[in-house]
Every structure is written in structure tokens, then in C-alpha cells.
Amino acid sequence: MTDHALAVVRAGALTTVQDRGRPGHAHLGVPRSGALDRPAADLVNRLAGNPPGAAVLETTLNGCALRPRSTVTVAVAGAPCRVTVDARPVAWGAPVRVPAGALLDVGPAVSGVRTYVGVSGGIAVEPVLGSRSTDLLSGLGPAPLADGTVLPLGRPTGAYACVDVAPQPAPPIELVLRVTLGPRDDWFTREAVRTFVSRAYRVSPASNRIGLRTEGPALERTRPGELPSEGMVLGAVQVPPDGRPVVFLADHPTTGGYPVIAVVHAADLAAAAQAVPGTPVRFVAVRRR
Amino acid sequence: MKVLPVGEDALLVEVSSGEEAQALHAELLRRRAEGSLSAREIVPAARTVLLDGLDSPARLAAELTAAELPPAPPRARDVVEIPVRYDGPDLADVAVHWGVPEREVARIHAETEFRVAFCGFAPGFGYLTGLPPRYDVPRRATPRTAVPAGSLALAGPYTGVYPRSSPGGWQLIGTTDAVLWDHARVPAALLSPGTRVRFVPEADA
Numbered sequence: 001m002t003d004h005a006l007a008v009v010r011a012g013a014l015t016t017v018q019d020r021g022r023p024g025h026a027h028l029g030v031p032r033s034g035a036l037d038r039p040a041a042d043l044v045n046r047l048a049g050n051p052p053g054a055a056v057l058e059t060t061l062n063g064c065a066l067r068p069r070s071t072v073t074v075a076v077a078g079a080p081c082r083v084t085v086d087a088r089p090v091a092w093g094a095p096v097r098v099p100a101g102a103l104l105d106v107g108p109a110v111s112g113v114r115t116y117v118g119v120s121g122g123i124a125v126e127p128v129l130g131s132r133s134t135d136l137l138s139g140l141g142p143a144p145l146a147d148g149t150v151l152p153l154g155r156p157t158g159a160y161a162c163v164d165v166a167p168q169p170a171p172p173i174e175l176v177l178r179v180t181l182g183p184r185d186d187w188f189t190r191e192a193v194r195t196f197v198s199r200a201y202r203v204s205p206a207s208n209r210i211g212l213r214t215e216g217p218a219l220e221r222t223r224p225g226e227l228p229s230e231g232m233v234l235g236a237v238q239v240p241p242d243g244r245p246v247v248f249l250a251d252h253p254t255t256g257g258y259p260v261i262a263v264v265h266a267a268d269l270a271a272a273a274q275a276v277p278g279t280p281v282r283f284v285a286v287r288r289r
Numbered sequence: 290m291k292v293l294p295v296g297e298d299a300l301l302v303e304v305s306s307g308e309e310a311q312a313l314h315a316e317l318l319r320r321r322a323e324g325s326l327s328a329r330e331i332v333p334a335a336r337t338v339l340l341d342g343l344d345s346p347a348r349l350a351a352e353l354t355a356a357e358l359p360p361a362p363p364r365a366r367d368v369v370e371i372p373v374r375y376d377g378p379d380l381a382d383v384a385v386h387w388g389v390p391e392r393e394v395a396r397i398h399a400e401t402e403f404r405v406a407f408c409g410f411a412p413g414f415g416y417l418t419g420l421p422p423r424y425d426v427p428r429r430a431t432p433r434t435a436v437p438a439g440s441l442a443l444a445g446p447y448t449g450v451y452p453r454s455s456p457g458g459w460q461l462i463g464t465t466d467a468v469l470w471d472h473a474r475v476p477a478a479l480l481s482p483g484t485r486v487r488f489v490p491e492a493d494a
Contacts, residue, residue, distance in 0.1 A: 026330040026341070028478045029408040128472045138412050139453070140472065183293035183301045229409055229416070231332035231339025233299050255334050255409030263296030288294055288347075 003070045004153040006119060009103060010065035011145040016134035016209075017123050018116075019055040025129055026254040032234060033135040034250045036209060036273035037114055040078035043166055044118030047075030047095045049158040054122030055132040057145070059115045063106035064145065066117070071100045072153065073120040073160040077168055079112030079274055093168060095160040112171030112274035121154035136209050137251040171274035175203065175281045177247065177264045179237060180288050184227065184259035188239070192219040196245065196261060197285040204244070205277035210253075211238075211246040212272050214281055218243025219261065226257035235264035237283070245283070247272055290358055292350045299341040300350055307335060307406050307418055307446075308361060314338050314482060315362035333407045333482045335416075368402070368485045371450065373441050375399075375490060377461035379429070383443060386426045394462060395490060397424070403448055403486040408478070413452040413470030415480035422446065432458035439465045441488065448488075450480075463488075 008015075018041060021034025035041035035058055045054050057064065063081055068074075076083045077093050084105045090096045098104050106115055125132050125142045134141040145151075185193055201216030219239050232238070236248045238258045247264055249272065262283065264272070275281070290313070291303040304310050314333035317340065320326035326349070329342025343349055375395035384391040403419035420443075428444045433456065436442070440451045442459035451457060452469035465488075469479050480486065 023329055023342070025412075026332045026339075027408060027482055028412055029410060029414050030412045129477065140412060180294070180296055183295050228335030228337075229407070230301060230334040230337040231330075231341070233295055233339070233341050235296055253409065254332060255407065260295070263299075265297060288297075 003100075004121060004124075004155070005069045006123070006151045006153055007067045007069065008064065008145045008147060008149040008151065009067050011147050011149065012059050012062050012064035014060040015064045015145040016058050016136070017055050017125055017142050017151070018058045018133045019131055020053050021133050021250060022129045022131035022140070026231065029138070029254050030129065030140065031135050031137050031251050031254060033131065033133040033141065035116065036250055037078050037116065037270045039270050040114070040116045040168065041118075043077045043168065044075040044116045045122070047077070047161045047163065047166060048073050048118040048120045049095075049156060049160040050118060050120065050122050051157065054118070054154070055125065056119070057117040057123065059106060059117065061113055062108040063115055064117070065103060065105045067101065067103050068098055068119070068153070069100060070153075072098050073156070074098050074104060075118045075160075076106055076115060077166065078114050078116040079109035079171060081109050081115050082107035091165065093165045094163055111276070113276055114273055119153060120156040120160065124152040124154040135251050137253060169271070171276070172271045172279060175271055175275040175279050177268045177272065177281065177283050178286045179262035179264050179283050181262045181285055182260075185261050187221050187223055187259040188261055189220045189222055192221070193261070195219060197283050201245065201281040201283070203275045203277050203279040203281060207277065209249055209251040211248050212275070214245050214247075216244065216281075219245065221259070227259060229255040229257050232256045232260070233263060235266060235269055236260045237262045237264060249273065290353065290356070292353045294346060294350060295339070298343050298346055299339060300343065300346050300353070302338045302340065302353060304336060304358065309358055310334065310336055310338055311404070311406060311483065312359050312361045316359035334409070335407065364485060368487050369479060370487050370489050371465050371467045372491050373463045373465045373488045375463040377441060377463045379460040380462050383426055383460050383462055387424055398448070398462065399488050399490050403488075405480045405482050405484040405486065406447070407482050408480070411452055411455060412472075413478040413480065414449055415484070417448040417480075417486055418446055420446065420448065426460050428458040429460060432456055436461065437464075439467070441465055
């Protein structure tokens with residue numbers, strides 16, 4: 001291992017390597033994967049002087065701690081948190097220089113779920129089908145970080161951004177998801193479709209990178225059973241037999257048999273990635289352009 | 290052919306049979322290869338083909354709705370042969386469902402030419418069709434928590450091979466040492482939609 005590496009001192013609850021994922025292989029059963037809050041991942045890359053597709057770290061709720069073996073520029077964004085270098089507070093949402101051997105601690109999320117850590121040069125694990133992302137559904141890509149993992153870093157290619165603090169949206173207090181109905185809204189009663197777009201749901205603690213699960217009124221179907229398997233898209237709102245909508249996130253299965261009542265607009269999925277369990281959710285129907 | 294809009298930039302094209310879905314899939318791949326269709330993903334399934342990442346879904350939807358179903362494509366020339374041992378723990382149950390002696394299951398299965406209708410469930414897991422409808426079998430009432438990699442299995446009208454160990458409810462009729470998925474290999478998947486497949490009993494291989 002060269003000096004261009006990052007030692008994981010504290011892996012946190014679930015920290016994974018993520019980039020823009022591996023779209024284009026869904027016909028082989030390969031999920032797209034990639035950072036759930038893509039604008040945040042893009043931002044830390046921009047701040048750290050990386051190209052947009054560089055691999056970053058995505059933490060879950062309680063951050064992580066890292067020790068670079070060479071001096072690097074780091075940027076932390078997404079879910080707000082306390083950031084320290086050798087116990088000294090440093091900026092969140094701005095480029096930070098971390099000397100070789102110093103301890104970067106990314107604290108627990110103050111609000112939101114997923115904090116992103118960009119490191120100059122990017123995380124340089126071996127790509128699988130063109131992506132370094134960890135896919136928790138299919139197991140492709142590197143394993144989630146463990147204490148003691150050493151991650152190779154790439155060579156820095158660009159200069160870090162000169163900003164004090166980059167503006168970012170705050171994690172949602174209420175998650176409002178714009179949806180277009182279909183393709184299988186006809187599998188539900190009219191009352192159920194009305195319920196879906198008017199009543200309040202909450203983010204379930206069973207949510208993960210595969211799907212944002214919800215709690216709330218069950219949606220009644222007009223017909224029982226399953227559809228023959230059909231292709232699924234990012235943001236699809238699938239309704240399993242318990243009647244509670246599940247919003248498909250990056251590691252979603254490529255095909256499925258439960259009816260999709262609607263699809264969430266891609267621009268709203270970053271907020272979905274940052275909604276903590278218990279957050280109220282509203283689905284708002286928007287007419288197709 | 291029914292075209293359903295899916296979100297902002299995808300379409301789900303529904304047809305009435307698996308054969309039609311395969312023909313439509315082949316036609317859409319042909320269009321993408323010649324440059325007249327721009328789609329990030331073309332995902333065939335049991336009765337549908339999903340087109341995702343489209344530039345102008347509304348225009349394509351109108352065009353597809355007016356289009357004739359394409360004829361079945363010429364069959365791929367190459368057949369992937371997969372060596373198997375018909376030694377699965379559910380062989381006896383499948384024989385009962387089929388109403389044949391156990392060793393007949395192996396003979397009937399090995400004499401069938403399969404085609405990968407679509408993939409899903411796990412990278413490299415193909416849903417293979419080819420057996421006549423009278424050989425459909427139900428899933429097991431209680432799924433297994435771990436089905437070994439390389440298990441040859443049946444469910445409904447489909448045959449499949451588990452690329453890696455995973456939970457599963459299919460009826461296990463055999464085992465293969467073939468590597469269904471290896472991301473370091475090009476192509477990573479041994480089976481992709483449209484591939485013709487034969488299972489060759491190992492004693493004869």
C-alpha cells in the first residue's frame with residue numbers, strides 16, 4: 001500500500017464508498033447504486049478538487065473517523081455534523097487540509113442521515129462494472145467500511161475550491177415528494193390513490209439504501225396477487241402487500257412484482273436520502289410535463 | 290402493445306406474452322444499436338420492456354403506440370451449454386408435480402432448449418423459458434434461507450441458476466460448477482436476455 005491511503009479508525013454505523021453508480025446494467029439484474037444524496041456527493045468532490053465522478057464516503061447517522069497517510073484536502077457535506085482534525089474543530093461544507101497522520105473525525109449527524117466525505121484524489125478502490133460504489137442489495141463493489149480498513153486514494157487532479165462555506169439545503173423537517181402517478185395506479189382503488197396523495201406518512205426506521213419505507217394508511221388494491229415481474233426505476237413507489245408505500249432508492253432491485261403506484265421526481269430523492277425515521281412524508285401528485 | 294409512462298423519463302411497454310416481450314426487446318436493442326433510439330436502460334421482463342433514461346418519452350410513446358409488434362427475431366446462433374448434475378433435493382417433488390419418474394425430470398429438462406427471457410433478482414440470474422406450460426411448478430411453501438451458488442432451480446414457468454448463495458424459494462433440481470457471474474470477466478454475466486441455453490448432464494458432457 002502506498003502513502004496515498006486512508007486508514008479507517010472508526011467506521012461508524014454504515015459507511016460505504018459511493019460514486020455515481022453503475023447505470024446501464026439493469027438488464028443483467030445489476031442495480032444502479034451510487035450516492036443517495038447526489039448533490040452532496042458532487043459538492044464534496046467539487047470542494048476537494050475532484051472530478052464529479054470521484055468516489056467519496058457516505059456515512060449513516062453517526063459519522064466516521066479517518067487517518068490519511070499523506071496530507072490531503074477533505075470536504076464534508078450532506079447531513080450537518082461536527083468535524084474535527086486532531087480534536088480541533090474545522091469547517092463543515094468547506095475544503096479542509098488534513099495533514100498526514102492527523103485524525104479526521106466526522107461526528108454524528110446533527111440533522112439528516114447521510115454525511116459525505118470527499119478526499120482529494122478520490123477513494124481509489126478497484127471499480128466493478130465502471131463504478132466503485134458499494135451496492136448493498138447485490139453485494140457488488142467494496143464491502144462497507146470496517147475499523148482498520150485501509151482505502152487507497154487516487155492522485156489529486158484539480159485544485160480545491162476557494163469557498164468559506166458552500167450553501168446546501170437543510171435536511172427536511174417534512175419530506176414533500178413530487179410524484180407522477182402510474183404505471184400501476186390502476187391496481188388501487190380511487191380512494192387509495194386519493195389517500196396516497198393527500199394523507200400524511202412517516203419515514204420508517206426500516207428504511208435503507210434500497211428503499212425509503214413509510215408508515216401510514218395502507219393503500220387498498222382493486223386486485224390481489226402480484227404482477228409478472230417488470231422493470232423498476234429509481235424513485236418508483238412500490239406498494240407491497242402490507243399497503244405501505246416504499247420509495248426505491250439507489251440500490252433498488254431491477255425488477256419487481258409489486259405494483260408501482262407512482263414515481264418520485266428525481267430532484268426530490270436527495271431530500272429523501274436525508275429524512276430521518278419519523279419525518280412526516282407527503283406525496284404530491286404532479287401532472288406529467 | 291400498451292405504452293405506460295413511468296415517472297419523468299421512462300416508459301413501460303406492455304405486451305401479451307413472453308415471446309412478444311422478447312421480440313420487442315430485440316427490436317429495441319436493434320434500434321439503439323443503429324442510433325435511432327437513445328435509452329440508458331432497456332430492461333425486458335415477463336410481459337414488458339422498460340425503457341429508462343429517455344430524452345423525449347412522450348414522442349417515443351406516441352411512436353410505439355402506433356407501431357406494429359415486431360416479428361420474432363432470428364434466433365441467436367450460439368447456444369451456451371451448462372454442465373449440470375441433476376441431484377437437487379427437490380427432484381422428487383418436481384417429479385410428482387410433473388407426474389413422471391424422477392430420472393425423467395432430468396431427461397425432459399436436458400432435452401429442452403431454453404432462452405433467457407430476462408434477468409433480475411441478482412446480477413447474472415436469468416429467468417429461462419422453454420419448458421411447456423404443463424411443467425410449471427409452484428415455489429416451495431417455505432423458502433430456504435440459503436440456496437447454494439450453482440443450484441439449478443425451477444419456479445412457475447422458469448428455470449434459473451443461482452449465481453451466488455442466497456435465500457430462495459425455487460425448487461432445486463440440480464447443481465452446476467459453471468460460473469454464472471464474475472465481475473472480473475468480460476462479459477460478467479454468462480447469461481443475458483436472449484441467450485439460448487442447454488443443460489448438459491455431466492456424465493454425457
